[in-house]
Amino acid sequence: AQSVTQPDIHITVSEGASLELRCNYSYGATPYLFWYVQSPGQGLQLLLKYFSGDTLVQGIKGFEAEFKRSQSSFNLRKPSVHWSDAAEYFCAVVLYSGAGSYQLTFGKGTKLSVIP
Amino acid sequence: DSGVTQTPKHLITATGQRVTLRCSPRSGDLSVYWYQQSLDQGLQFLIQYYNGEERAKGNILERFSAQQFPDLHSELNLSSLELGDSALYFCASSEGPDGEAFFGQGTRLTVV
Numbered sequence: 001a002q003s004v005t006q007p008d009i010h011i012t013v014s015e016g017a018s019l020e021l022r023c024n025y026s027y028g029a030t031p032y033l034f035w036y037v038q039s040p041g042q043g044l045q046l047l048l049k050y051f052s053g054d055t056l057v058q059g060i061k062g063f064e065a066e067f068k069r070s071q072s073s074f075n076l077r078k079p080s081v082h083w084s085d086a087a088e089y090f091c092a093v094v095l096y097s098g099a100g101s102y103q104l105t106f107g108k109g110t111k112l113s114v115i116p
Numbered sequence: 117d118s119g120v121t122q123t124p125k126h127l128i129t130a131t132g133q134r135v136t137l138r139c140s141p142r143s144g145d146l147s148v149y150w151y152q153q154s155l156d157q158g159l160q161f162l163i164q165y166y167n168g169e170e171r172a173k174g175n176i177l178e179r180f181s182a183q184q185f186p187d188l189h190s191e192l193n194l195s196s197l198e199l200g201d202s203a204l205y206f207c208a209s210s211e212g213p214d215g216e217a218f219f220g221q222g223t224r225l226t227v228v
Contacts, residue, residue, distance in 0.1 A: 034216060043118065043206060044219040090159065094214050102214040103172045104149060106159040 002027050002095045006107035013081050014115045021076040021110050023091030032094040033074040035065055038109075039087045047089075050074060061085070086114045119143065120220035122207050128226045134195040137223045141188055141209030147171065148190040149210075149217055150182055154203040165190055166213045197227045 004025045013019055025031060032051050036044040048059025055067040065076045074091060091107040119142035129135055141148050150162040152175075161174035165184035176182075179197075184190045194201060204224050208217035 032214065032216075036219075043120075043221040044208075045118070046216055046218065049216050103161055103164070103174060104208075104214075104217055105161060106151075108158045 002105075004091055004093045004095075004105055004107045006089075006091050006110050008110045009108070010111045010113065012113040012115060015083050016080050019076075019078045019081045019085070019112070021089050021091075021112070023074045023076065023107060025072050025074065025091075025093050027072070027093065027095055029096075030067075030069060033065075033067060034092040034104075035059065035063070035074075035076045036090045036092060036106075037061075037087045038090065044090065047076070081112075081114055083114045083116060086112055088112070118218040118220065120207060120209050120218050122205075122220035122223050124223060125221065126224050126226075128228060129197060131197055131199060131227055133197050133227075134193065135197065135225065137192040137194070137205055137207075137225075139190045139192070139207030139209075139220060141190070141207075142218055145209035145211050145218070146188065147210040147213050147215075147217075148184055148188070149208040150176075150190070150192050151206040151208065152203045153206060153222070157203075159206075162192070164213075171213055194225070199227050201225065202227045 034049045035047040038044045050067045088109045088111045090109045121140040123138045146167045149164045152160045162176040164172040182192045204222045206222045208219045210217045
């Protein structure tokens, strides 16, 4: 079945440390891929997206993500985490849902805690 | 500010009641999506409209319905409410039927 998986429910890192959040998808073709961030009580904000082309994409707030077709992955990275990055991060993919329709489907999310 | 407006921000209602959530998409966006976010289910896709027509349907209960009006705003109707319907309901919009989506701040529904 088509799906998107974020294997880490909760990650804790120290401020200034590097970060990598994992995302894997199961899909027959290369989907459109997104990372969103949600701060407590807030809506979702788009960090970055991948449609095609260069497999390393840059986003806002210093985040980047790399699409690896061979691993069906789209991991989110940041070289140095700031305390304000503490939030929940969602990987999302546009998956074909039949009858010519596509659906933006989210992973379960990874909650990031940052230790000062 | 994403440009997507949802009203109301908070809603408290009793079981068995009916409520309507409203969403105004970003200017120029033709596609509207509705999502339900709860602690146990995560972000669940409910339904998508594109230029007034239903485009895709997800895990939407029969008690729930939605529509997109000619001015492109959308409403999500929830009826015969149960305690388990308490959640954050998000609306998102995109320019096309499958592009990047911009989310509103959500409506927090509490059923008591």
